[in-house]
Amino acid sequence: MNVIQDIGVTQLRKKLDRFWELSSEKIRAIEKGYDPARGAPVFTSGGLYTSRGWTEWTQGFQYGSALLQFDATSDRKFLDMGRCNTVERMAPHLSHFGVHDHGFNNISTYGNLLRMSDEGRFEAGDWERNYYILALKMSGAVQARRWTALPDGGYVYSFNGPHSLFADTIRSLRSLAVAYRLGHVVGGENDQPIPLLERMLQHVRATVTTNVYYGEGRDAYDVRGRVAHESIFNLNDGCYRCPNSQQGFSPFTTWTRGLAWILLGCAEQLEFLATVKEADLKPLGGRRAIEGLLLKAAKATADFYIENTSSDGIPYWDTGAPRLHELGEYRNRPADPFNNSEPVDSSAAAIAAQGLLRLGRYLRSSESGVASFELGVESFESNPKLATRNSKLSSTYWRAGLTVLNTLLDEPYLSTAPRHQGLILHSVYHRPNGWDTIPKGQTLPCGESSMWGDYHAREAALYVQRMIEKKPYLQYWGTL
Numbered sequence: 001m002n003v004i005q006d007i008g009v010t011q012l013r014k015k016l017d018r019f020w021e022l023s024s025e026k027i028r029a030i031e032k033g034y035d036p037a038r039g040a041p042v043f044t045s046g047g048l049y050t051s052r053g054w055t056e057w058t059q060g061f062q063y064g065s066a067l068l069q070f071d072a073t074s075d076r077k078f079l080d081m082g083r084c085n086t087v088e089r090m091a092p093h094l095s096h097f098g099v100h101d102h103g104f105n106n107i108s109t110y111g112n113l114l115r116m117s118d119e120g121r122f123e124a125g126d127w128e129r130n131y132y133i134l135a136l137k138m139s140g141a142v143q144a145r146r147w148t149a150l151p152d153g154g155y156v157y158s159f160n161g162p163h164s165l166f167a168d169t170i171r172s173l174r175s176l177a178v179a180y181r182l183g184h185v186v187g188g189e190n191d192q193p194i195p196l197l198e199r200m201l202q203h204v205r206a207t208v209t210t211n212v213y214y215g216e217g218r219d220a221y222d223v224r225g226r227v228a229h230e231s232i233f234n235l236n237d238g239c240y241r242c243p244n245s246q247q248g249f250s251p252f253t254t255w256t257r258g259l260a261w262i263l264l265g266c267a268e269q270l271e272f273l274a275t276v277k278e279a280d281l282k283p284l285g286g287r288r289a290i291e292g293l294l295l296k297a298a299k300a301t302a303d304f305y306i307e308n309t310s311s312d313g314i315p316y317w318d319t320g321a322p323r324l325h326e327l328g329e330y331r332n333r334p335a336d337p338f339n340n341s342e343p344v345d346s347s348a349a350a351i352a353a354q355g356l357l358r359l360g361r362y363l364r365s366s367e368s369g370v371a372s373f374e375l376g377v378e379s380f381e382s383n384p385k386l387a388t389r390n391s392k393l394s395s396t397y398w399r400a401g402l403t404v405l406n407t408l409l410d411e412p413y414l415s416t417a418p419r420h421q422g423l424i425l426h427s428v429y430h431r432p433n434g435w436d437t438i439p440k441g442q443t444l445p446c447g448e449s450s451m452w453g454d455y456h457a458r459e460a461a462l463y464v465q466r467m468i469e470k471k472p473y474l475q476y477w478g479t480l
Contacts, residue, residue, distance in 0.1 A: 004306075007402040009464050011272030015409040016465050020072050023458060026423045027066050030189065031081060033421070034258040036089065038095040039239070040043055040329035043429050043450045045437040047420035050085075052435060055159050060093065061455035061466055064108030068458040072118060086275060094138045096476050099416060100146060100158050107476055111178060115478030133182055140179020143172070146198050150238040153202035158230070160246070165231040167211045167258035169203065170265030172430045172474050176200040177272050194389040196216035201284050204269060206231070210240050212262060225304025226319075228252075243402030253320025254308070257348040259301050264296035270362050272477060298359050299393070305352055306400050308333035310344075313353070313404030314413070317343045317345040317428045325446070337412060337426040343444045346413050347427040348454030353404035354460040360398030367391060405460050415449060422449020424457045 034041055034049055040059035041049035066082035069075065086109040093105040105408040114132040117124035124132075147154055148162045156173070158166040179186075180196035188194045215224030228243035228251055248255025273281070273291060281287045309315040314335035316324055322351045324330070326341040335344045407413060408424055415425050427450035429435050436445035472479075 004399045005403045009404050019409050019461055023423055029421045041451055044422045044448045049421050055099050057104055058109035058451040060105030061451040063459055064112055065455050067112040072462050081469050094135055100156050100169045101172055102139045102143040109173045110135040118479045122234050137182055137184040140175045142205050143175045144186050144194050144196055153205055155203045155206040163233050163235055167229050168261045170207045171261045172309045173200050178477055181477050208293050212297045218378050225300040226254045227262055229255045229258040249318040249321050249427035253318050255318050256315040260348045261349035263301040264351050266294045267355045267358035270294050300395055302359055312407040314349045315342050316342050317431055337446045344426050345428040346424050347450050349404050350453050350456040353401045355396045356401030359396045363394040408457055424449055425452040427453040
């Protein structure tokens with residue numbers, strides 16, 4: 001991304017107002033027109049949300065979107081909608097042993113409800129609050145149980161099986177972090193405790209050392225910041241075997257949504273670890289080593305995203321896609337969602353935007369010695385000539401994140417058509433499987449939305465809006 005626009009958060013105010021107006025219409029349309037008996041809505045086809053049987057990983061984004069809408073607008077009907085649907089429909093996701101997506105489904109619903117009640121956004125009695133706490137403890141326990149042990153650690157394995165470590169899961173580790181923060185103790189065989197923080201950090205280590213590349217000669221395709229969607233392990237001895245990709249073009253190219261998951265996951269966990277006591281981190285390797293691993297991966301993936309994305313911040317679905325070369329110097333101009341060579345993926349942009357913003361803020365806060373949630377935006381937005389390398393990186397990542405969000409908040413990505421249920425257009429789900437709708441007159445998927453893309457656009461918008469309004473910093477663990 002050779003052009004990083006000089007945008008300040010306050011310049012997005014009008015766009016955010018329009019965004020939430022449209023978001024309100026989309027949420028109500030889905031609530032009114034979608035039949036829950038079909039399964040969770042996944043992506044749109046012809047502008048209408050439909051399901052896709054693979055795993056049930058998107059329902060939390062549906063009901064979580066209503067909760068974010070309430071958080072942003074204080075419109076009580078969206079709180080009631082998200083609250084009731086969470087209670088009535090999300091319980092099966094708490095005890096779902098077949099997926100690695102607990103942080104997606106359950107932090108987006110029960111987690112948002114607990115966070116907002118603790119912030120005083122609505123009144124929750126003791127029983128209601130304890131219900132959310134119990135749900136989050138259960139979710140963390142189920143996530144922790146889905147475990148492949150390695151000689152030097154382990155990981156939460158994907159729905160593909162115990163041999164499989166997905167890039168996505170690092171962002172779903174929020175379930176382990178919240179259950180740990182709530183003081184939950186998970187019991188194993190012979191009453192042996194399963195340490196939640198340890199498992200979370202072991203998964204982080206496995207992810208950033210196998211799914212992320214650093215240009216250190218690991219293989220012939222070792223480019224700094226490149227990400228493999230999946231890492232494969234030999235279950236007989238626990239040894240890492242090879243990279244793989246389910247939704248990208250190949251194991252040796254970068255599926256941009258996988259990279260975005262890692263970028264955001266690392267940035268959020270850096271913020272979370274800043275709140276963990278040194279005494280809890282010391283037996284697990286110590287703060288410096290743990291944060292060093294996360295920061296190395298976050299910077300590498302952020303730099304790769306910036307270097308390999310179009311000038312408006314919207315990436316194509318895979319940086320090694322076979323016909324991408326037909327677009328020429330695509331990084332020097334805005335992305336073209338209607339091209340005839342390779343599709344873009346706006347959902348990767350929505351996820352990456354928040355990752356870039358959080359990473360920029362974290363770097364500035366670590367340099368200044370002030371916690372991220374206490375740091376004023378003006379500390380680096382008002383000073384473009386920052387002196388130190390960290391400050392310059394902080395400003396670069398921050399402005400890159402705002403550039404991406406600014407693009408998403410406008411056409412051709414913001415969905416303004418009343419009959420289209422999606423909020424952010426030009427999302428791609430599974431290009432290799434051919435699951436995405438190709439509209440009449442086009443040769444590639446475009447013009448459609450995804451539940452995760454819409455949710456993460458809302459989350460990024462809320463993150464920025466809270467800073468504009470000088471409200472509490474948006475963090476998934478709330479005030480716990």
